[in-house]
Structure formats: C-alpha cells, structure tokens
Amino acid sequence: MGNLGVNFYESASVILFGIGFMNLLLQKNLIKKFIGLNIMDTAVFLFLAAKGFVFGGSAPIIVDGITDASYYVNPVPAGLVLTGIVVAVSVTAFSLALVQRLYQHYGSLNMDVIMRKMKEEEH
Amino acid sequence: MRETIQVILIVFLILSAIGVSVTKNLFMAVIVFMGYSSIMAVIWLLLEAPDLSITQAAVGVGVDSILFFLTLKKIHQIKGTEEG
C-alpha cells in the first residue's frame, strides 16, 4: 500500500472518477448527470497531468536558455490535457443544448419521467 | 509546506465533488461545481502546468458555469427547486 501515499494525486483522481461515474449512473436529473460527467473528465485530466510532474522541475517554459531536461516538467501530458479540457467544454455545451430541447418538449429533467412520457406518446 | 497545501486542496476537491452530487438544489450544485473548477485551476498551478491553470480557470469557472446557469434559466429553475 506504499504507493498510495506517494501517488496521492492519482488516488484522488481515481476517487473523483468514481464519484463522477456514480453521479452519471445514479442521478435522475440530467443536469446532475452532465455535471458528474464533467467531474469524471477533470479526474482523468488530473491523473494524466499528475503523471507528468517531476520533483524539482519547473513549468515547461525555457528560462534564460537552460535546455537541460531535468530542469523542466514533462510537457506532453500538459499538451494532452489542454486539448482534453476544451473537448470537455464543447461536449458539455452540446449536451446541455440537448437537455434544453428535451425540457421544451417533455417539461421534465428526470430521465425516467421522460422515458415514460415517450412511451405513452408512442402508443 | 507544499505537500500540506496539496493535500488540503485535494480534500476540498473531493468534498466539493461529493457536495455536488448530494445537494438537492440545482442552482447550488452549479455553484459548488464552479468552486470545484477553481480548486482544479489552483492544483494545475501546483503541478507546474500554467497553461492548464489559465485554461481551466477561464473554461471551468467562466464558460461552463455560464452554460449551466443559462440552461437553468431556460428551465425556469433559477429559483433552484428540484423539479420532479
């Protein structure tokens, strides 16, 4: 169990992933579902960025010409997470627009109520 | 010193994540989610990734919350009652 104490960022991100996952599955309200989805995404980004950190490394911006690798943190995860954050925002915006359209027609945010109303309309 | 700050921030992060899923009131959930994103922005700083902290601060607190508030306004729930 030694590593859990050292890798505390990764364990925190795993717990957040679990919370977001639980939110996504159990929440009835659609907006809460998508907040849980956002928490899940940020948890994965925390995991990825924490993997890039190096003790004693500074931000990957070259300071007065030192280009020795041990001075800086690993830039690759930072790049990936930057892309990921903007993907998460655009997907949240798309899903919230979907939620608005659902509310306009069904008047409710509860997924079970929506499913029941849809079935009634079908028959 | 840095370790303690990081542990405190992570505890706040997990508490606000649990807070979001527990609150009945949608309006409160979005505000707590704003807090969650701002803590996240600070954590990116401690992880030596300044690009991420600027983006997370601008995106998480700025745009995401605006979208959620506008959806709540559209859903006439700005009063924050949990609707059926």
Add this chain to the structure above:
Amino acid sequence: MEWRMWLQKIKDWVDGYTVMIDADMYIANRKRREKWDWRSIIDFIYEKDLHKLHNTLCVMCCVAFIGVMLLVVNDLPQYGNVNNPANNEVSVRYVEEGLEETGAVNLVTGMILDYRAFDTFAEANVLFLSVMGVLFLLKTDKKNDDKQQQMVRKKDAEMEAIEQKPIRQIGAKYLTPFILLYGIYIVINGHISPGGGFAGGVIMGGGMIFYATAFGKEKMEQIFTFRSFANISVGSLLTYFVCKSYSFFTGANHVGWEVPKGVAGNILSAGLILPLNICVGLVVACTMYGFYALYTKGDI
C-alpha cells in the same frame, strides 16, 4: 387451457399431418405474444420500486471499480520521480531540441502546434462541430417557431426592456476592452509566456459574453452577427487548415520551403506558431460566444 392446445399440436406433429397455418394467423399470433413483452417487465420494476436494488447494485459496482483503480494506482510508477517511464527520450527531445526546432519558448505550445499539430487541428474541428450541433438544436428563426417559443421570446423581450443593469453596464463599458486586451495578449504571447490559443480564446469569448449580457442583443448584433461569426471561424479554420496541410505535406515528403524560426523570445518568432495561435484563439472565442448567444436568444 394453453397446455392442452400444445398437447394437441404435439399429437398432430407426431401423427405426421402438418396443419398449414395461414400466414395471417402466424403474423397475428405474434401480436398475442405482445402482452408479456420485456418492456412490461421494466415497468413492473419501476412500479414495485425495485430500482432501489438497481441503485445499490450500481453503488457496489462503482465502489468495486474504485477499489480496482486504487490497486492500479498502487502499482503505477511513483509520482514525480525523475526516471519514470513517461520521462523517456520523447519528452527529453521535446524539452532539449524544442527551442530550436519549433522556436517556441513555451514548450507546451510548441508541442501542441508543431510536433502534434494534427491533434490540435482535430481539436479545433471538435469545437466547430459542437457549435454546429448546438446550432442544429437551438437555432429558431422568428418566422416559423411555434406558440410556446413566441411566448418565451416575448417574455424575454419585456424582461430585457424593464431590467435595470447599472452595475453590469458600467462594468462592461469600462472592463470589456481590458478583458479583450488581456485575451489578445495571451493569444499573441502564446509561444513565449504560458497560455496560448485556447486560454486566450476563452478569455476573449468571456469578454464578449460579458458585454452581451450587459448591453443585450441589439447592441451586440450591430457588432457581431451570424455572418461575421461564420466568416471569422471558417476563415481562421481555413488558415489553420492551409498552414498545417502545407507543413504536413512538405514535412512528410521532405520538400519545400522551411518557414523561418526567427529569434526565440520576441513575438514574431517561432515560424507558423503565431498565426496558428491566433486562428485557434479566434475559433475558440467565436465558439464560446456562439454557445452563449444560442443559449439565450436562439440565434447568433
């Protein structure tokens, strides 16, 4: 009596003369079986409130999921020590040769816009497609929207007229130029200081949203209509597309003219990275404002 009918059928089958079922009968039989359709069972679950069992099962599976993940984290390389597998020759080269190969002081921007530019191109497309998706969903034009939307539109217009927004209006009047200036600073200095196209774009988008909330639709429409939105975002995506396909094509076939890197550190350096940053910043700013405008008034 169901089983007696079955028994009769088996006897007929055994006796060897097959009863020619009429096609209508066969199709009709399928209708009778409708009553214990799976969907009725699901309704049964909801009525009998068995979905509490469903919730506990979900919680158990999530807790097991977290347990497995914690075991994985326990098995992963240590946080922060130098000789992690992630700090191999790939990231060392990004750091060591990053400056003279891409000319960008900020290695992350150099990596995003030069080494792995294909991801960022796909990224800008994700943004553009999400606005198109939201446009698909929320765009309502005044001509043919139904009664309910007209009522909502009328209520918003009244609210807009009577609503006094002194703080926001004064704040917007004085603050928005500085917000936009700050956003432009971050985009332009993307390859020197932290930030870059994405962060600066979101800040610029936020500034435009702030101005739009304060002064409402008509004022904003004088400056920023759907045509200008489409022109800016498509134009910047096109410049990104042209620059990157040129550099991909020349890079892959080792042909063509190399874009000069300039002196590292001042603004007009780092080859193509500055124009690319500006394009990405513009796309992000227009997208963020587009989301806001579509959410409030259903049209950019």
Add this chain to the structure above:
Amino acid sequence: MEHINWIHNLPFFSIFIAMFAILLTAMFRTAKMAKRIHMTMMCIVVILSAILTYHMAVAPETFTFTMGHYPAPWGNELTAGPLEALMALVFGTVMLLSVMGGWVFIEKDVLQEKQYLYYIMLDAAMGAMLALIYTNDIFTAYVFIEINTLAACALVLAKGTATAMVGATHYLIMGLLGSGLFLFGVSILYSITGHLLLPQIGEAVTVLAASGQYHFALLIATAFLFIALAIKSGLFPFHTWLPVAHPIAIPASSAILSGFVVKGYVIFAIKLMYSVFSVEFMHELGIIDILFVFGVLGMVFGSLSAMRQRKMKKILAYSSVAQIGYIYMGVGLGTEIGLTAACFHMIAHGFTKSMLFLCAGSFVKQCGNIDDMDQMRGIAYKNPVAGIGYTIGAMSMIGIPLLAGFISKLYFATASIFSEGKMAASLLVLGISMILNALYFLPSVMAIWTTKKGMQEAKRANISPWFITSIVLLLCINVGLGVWYQPVIELIEVGLQLLQK
C-alpha cells in the same frame, strides 16, 4: 523536389479532403451547395481509396506517413496497409450509396435551413472514420472518437422530433462514458510506457509483458481500452443505446450509423490487438476470451430480442447488435481465419444493413411514418424496389448462398473449426443464431409480401431515381461479394499478416 511517392500521400489527402469539405460547406451554408460538396468529396475519397486499394492489391506493403517534419515517436503518424485501404474503400462506398439513397428522406425530414448542418455532420463522420482507420497515434484516435461521437449524435437527432432527442441523449451519455474510459486507459498506458504511438507502445508492452513489471496496471489499461471500444461499438452488455438510437434516426443516417460508424471502433480494436498488444499477450490477459463470450451472448440475445419486436426498424437495430456479436466472436477466436471472417463480415454487414435500413425507411415513409409491421402488409407490391432490396438483404443476413452473408458465415464456420478450445461453443452458437436470424427476418419479409384480407390497399410510393440506383448498386455489390469473394479475402489476409509485423 526529389521524387514524392504520391501513393503514400493518399491517406493524408483523403482525411484532409473530408475535413476540408466541412469548412467549405460551412462557408456556403445552403442545402444545394452542401449536397454537391458532400457528393464530390465522397467521390474523390472513394476514388483515392480505390487507387490505394488497387496499389495494395498489386504490391502489398504497409507504409507510414509522418505528419510534419518530425519522425516517429515525436510527431503524429498515419499508417496504411491493405486492410485499412480496403476498409476505407468499403466505408466510402457504403456512405456514398446510403446518402445517395437517402436524399429523399433528408429533404423531407430535416428542416430546410438546417440541411447544410446535416451534411457538415456527414463530412465530419467520414473524416473521423478515415482518421480512425489510418491513425497510428492513440491520442489522435481519442480526439477523432470524440468527433465521431458528436457527429453521430447529431445524425441521430437530425429529425428534430422528441423521441430523436431521447435517443440522442442515450447515445451521448453512453458515448461520453466510453470515451472517458478510453482516455483513462490511454493515460494509464502512457504513464507506464511513455509513448503515444502504437508501434512504440507495442515495443514497450512486449518489454513490460516479458519483465512482468506493472502487470496489473497493464491489464487494467487494456481492459479499459477494450471496454470503451465495446461500449462505443454496441457489444452485447453495453448495447442498450443502439436499439433506442438507430431506429429513430432518418433512414440515411441510421444506414450510416449501423453501416460503418459502429465498425470503425472494431477496426481500431483490431489494430490495437495486432500492433500494440500481440495476440498471445491478449490470450494471456484473457481479454480475447471475454470478447468471445460477449460476442457469443450478443449473437444469441440480439437475435432473441429482435424476434420480439413489432417495429421493422427495431428488428434491424437488434439485428445490428447480433451482427456486432458475430464480429466480436470472430475477433474473440483469436486465430487469423477468425479475424478474416470478422473483417469480411464487417464488409458484408455494412453493405447489407445499409440497404435494409434504406428499404425499411422507404416502407415507413410509404405508410405514413407508422413503423408497425401489421400496417405494412403487402406493401412491397406498391414499392417493388424496396421490397426486392429488403428481401435480398434479409436473405444475405440469413446466409443464403450466392450472397455476401453466406461467405462470412462460411468463414466463421471454418474459423471456429480451427480454433482450439472454442470450437464446440462457437459452432453450436453459430448454428443457433443462424436459425434465430431466419426466425426474426422471415416474419418481416413475409409481412411485406402477403396482403391481409381486411386491409385497405397501401398508396403507391413515389420513389426517387437516386433511391433506385443506390438500392440496385447495393444489390449488385452484395451479389458480387457473394460470388467474387476470393480477391477480397486475399487482401484481408495479406493485410492482417502485414498488420501483425
């Protein structure tokens, strides 16, 4: 300007032309221009893929195209081999024909001023599919999976009705769950191997597998990747979103969705299995057996629930779940022949299922958007083209000789004979599911050809010439595949061998 090998640039050109079509359509923003741009783009992409496939058939080789100036582990990369080229050609033709057949429905169902957005989503789905097939970088694959999810979700809700919205929410939630898991798998894989490009990850994984270091993390990372791809491709336990989303979409998009969007993820799973985690390592992890079991369950339960359905499009959606089960069973057998059978079935299913969805769509439109088999009694006499298309498509799915479905079933049978432990299970299930296939397709075929006594005559359907050409072309391809399957099978086998090295 020394010699540029133009053949090596073809994957790069086809992806960027598809992406360029998005921007071009966004510039004109009118339905007519959007349709023209989309059609020209599709023809160019199909021609380019045809040239690439022909070149691969003549001189099979796998080449990598480095995007930008930096070689392998630093910059992005595209690889192309015979399998990828063939799949790009097949999916290009499936897309071209289903959009050509679906014009009538697009004009009627999608709002006039929003049709250019629909074509933008079609271009995006095509671009993302090509990039997913050709890419050699796992993070690029993640971003293009996101594009695929957004575009497919927009295709599902193109009709704008409320049920389409509910279907789209189901699709979006499951899709985002899948891509979240995929990103988690990618980040674990990156943290233990340090690379993002598939061949480099492969080398690092072989070293790790030998040394046994980080074994548990490697197991969970591969499990996450394959669960995510299973969720997104609608494998059995995660298939709940497919029967809700696909039937509601308009015929053109449901043909495209189950025709090839679902299969792009299976191809990426095969690429992962072959070039990253070698098949023996997958055996050792046991993931292949789990895929096999899920595939087998998918075949049986997909067909069982399809038998129960009253609506024709729901039957086709559940039959898609069953056919995805077939493909994963082929992948799960682990042998080379199993994979050839799975790839051939992807091709056969792509052509047949898009034809079936188009015909079902025109039936539904003919009897006033009521999708109930009872209303469609004897409709095929009034709509002969769709009737013949549906019947031959159903025959091909059941596996009547001289049609593409038969060949894939044949190869599945041979593959299951040669697989050691799984022979009994797969042969038994193969037999059962073939019967179940017949049991859920025949009632619908019987319904459209036999008129009910008391029912009034159905109206004569106004069929556009484009619909007829696309159905006829799909029929010819189906029969053609059924008869001249030899070159296609050889190309797949050569492709798989090259992919393995």
